[in-house]
Amino acid sequence: MKESINYAGDFNGIGLSIERFAEKMSEALLQINEASEQVAYGSEHLSGGAQELSQGVTEQANAIEELSKTFAGIALHTKETAENATKAKQISAGSRDAITRGYAQMNEMVMAMDEISNTSNEIGKIIKNIDDIAFQTNILALNAAVEAARAGASGKGFAVVADEVRNLAGKSAESAKNTANLIEKALLAIENGLKIVSTTSTTLDEVISSSEKSAEAIQSIADASVEQQEFIRQVNDGVDQISAVVRANSTNAEESAATSEELSGQAQLMKELIGKFQLQREILTKTNEDESE
Template identity: 35%
Template sequence: MNQLKISTRLAVAFAVMVLLLATLGAVSLVRSANQRTELKEVIDVRLQIIKSLGVLNDGVNEQAIQVRNLAIFTKESIVKSATSQISASAAEIDAQYKTLNELLVSDKGKELLTRMQQRRADFLKLRDQYLALLQQGQRDEGLKLLEEQLRPAQRAYMAAIDEQMEFQSLKTADAGARAEAAAAALQRDVLIAGALAIGIAIFLAVSIIRSITRPLAQAVEAADRVASGDLSGQIVVQSKDETGHLLSALQRMQQSLVNTVSTVRSNAEGVASASAQIASGNNDLSARTEQQASALEETAASMEELGSTVRQNADNARAANQLAVSASTVAVQGGDVVAEVVETMKGINASSNKIADIISVIDGIAFQTNILALNAAVEAARAGEQGRGFAVVAGEVRNLAGRSAEAAKEIKALITASVERVEQGTALVDKAGATMTEVVSAIRRVTDIMGEISAASSEQSAGVGQVGEAVTQMDQATQQNAALVEEMAAAASALNAQAGELVNAVAVFKLDASSTNSSYSQNRSTAAPARTPMAAPSYKAPARSTSLGSSAKSGSKPTASLAAPKASSAAPAAAAKAAAPSPAPAPKAGGSDDDWESF
């Protein structure tokens, strides 16, 4: 049973108890059912049969009495009363016979009932003959029949009824005995089943209690032994239940404590030696940290000077950028004026061309006017004296036409020369507009470059400021590291003292010699390399960088290189995490004091 779980054992115990209770209940139900059956037979059958037989007996006696009354009394009222009582008694007897026919099931009972019916038939036959003789007035014959035949038939009938009653009394007694036996069996079975259930329950309870308390007592004893510092005892696990799991856990705990105590005991001396070396290394590290702090102070001062220079350059770059923007604005305005002049010259050229066309039209008109004047003079000459005045007018018109033609030719020549000069001026203005466009484009490029230089100078100034802040923070961190190193030196000294106390404290535990030796040798082999300090590179003073100035002089955009300080504000922490070496075997114990610089 110790191989079963406690829950399984309890479940089995309760299942057995439930089974026993169910068996006890079933036995009680069966026995009580038998008892009820026997009692029902006694009450519903036997007592009813006896009652019916008693009614039959009373009826037969009643008929015998009334038959004698008829023989004694002759008064009509008495005769009628006796006759009616005989009829009523006969009807009641018939009803009782029907009941008996239904209730009697045994062979002997039916046989006795048949005999009763036969004796009754004989009695009724003689009774009817007797009554008939009395009705006929033959009283003497009736009395003779009564004495000689009817009384013996009545006795025989009564004897049959008594025999049936005696038999039924025996059957009733037998049924009562069976009911009493069923009650006794019920009581006996209940007592036996109850005693068996109690015995099994006690057995299961004792078994389960022992199977739980014994391992628990063993576990308590082991725990007390471990609490007192004795780890040399053995815990034996003999079961697979929860208590066995508990003992297994205690066994594993004791073994873990053995390993832990062995490890602590074997490493306590190493901790003491290592703490002394750590204290010495911390002192050296404190001195070198102070040197680094002074170097960082000098670097911070240099960074402040460089920051002021860069800020001055940024201010000059912003002023130059503003001038370049102003020049760009003036150049753009000049370009716009030149463009307007070009458009005006184009308009003048177009107007000159139109004037030339108009002068050509005027020249044509003058030519036609001259021809018309010539034709008018010819016609006036043909007219003679009548056309002399008209000829004079025609001559004048011809002179005016000639002068108009000469003037139109001169104007046309002037307009042509003006158009040529306007075309030359337009070409020169176009060249001036193209030149102004190139000048505006160049000034814009200069403005963009000056803007980039200004932005780069601003970013340089911000970057130098951030570098200065970073150096200041490094200086503060270095000062704090120096203080921490001093505290670590004090802590290492305290650790050395506590290691000695730890050795004394672990000495309380008692261990097996085999486990002590094996654990000590294993932990000595694994703990020895930890005593050697780690190597680190030697300290170098920081040098001033000129990359900021060179980047400003180069033609490339400095945005990317100068934006780096903004993102590198968290670089020291990330670099510290990335540079932190993972635990690895240290070099041999012969290193110098410089090995502690990377602590």
């Protein structure tokens, strides 16, 4: 029990007031002490949680940084792919133009070969006429030689001329025949050339068609690469925003941890200050211990 102090005279009321004030103060300090203990306990847990949060946020920041680097690498690779696709498209377009020019030149060559073939046919007709004329000349020369032989000595000179004419006709016929053979060979060569040109033309058509399809495919790759670049840019923007939020959270977590530690220190200091007072609960405990003895 609490020991009562008797005050004399007018001091009795003052003494009682002091005792009541001491009791109220003791109760208040007891409540403050309990509150400071709770604050210290909560501050320690809050500090630990803030430190764990700060560590987790730091790990998130590192992971996001690695992710950002990865996307940057992908963006660079996609950009190179788009550039290469554009170059390939230009090369393909150049090849297609060259093939188209070659195709046009080949058509011109076919037209020239057709003209040569037609001209050769006309020359063949002329040579046929020459051969016919040579044949008829040869017949006439032969008839003239027969008539000269009948004329005897007076027709001897004419017989010589007739022989020369017949020889020239034979040579003309032989030359015409050789020329006709050459023209025939030339026509065969032209015909074979036209077949080769026709086959080459078909092949060039297929090459041009394939080149156009390749150009379309390359254009699709380039377009897809550009779209992918835009998508990656948007993702990078999102990652940058997340990174900024994570950095802000990291800063807030560090500040929260520091504040918690400071609050824990202030609570401990408050406990120490309150510990300097002999509180009512301690007085009662000590009194009970004295009475039990």
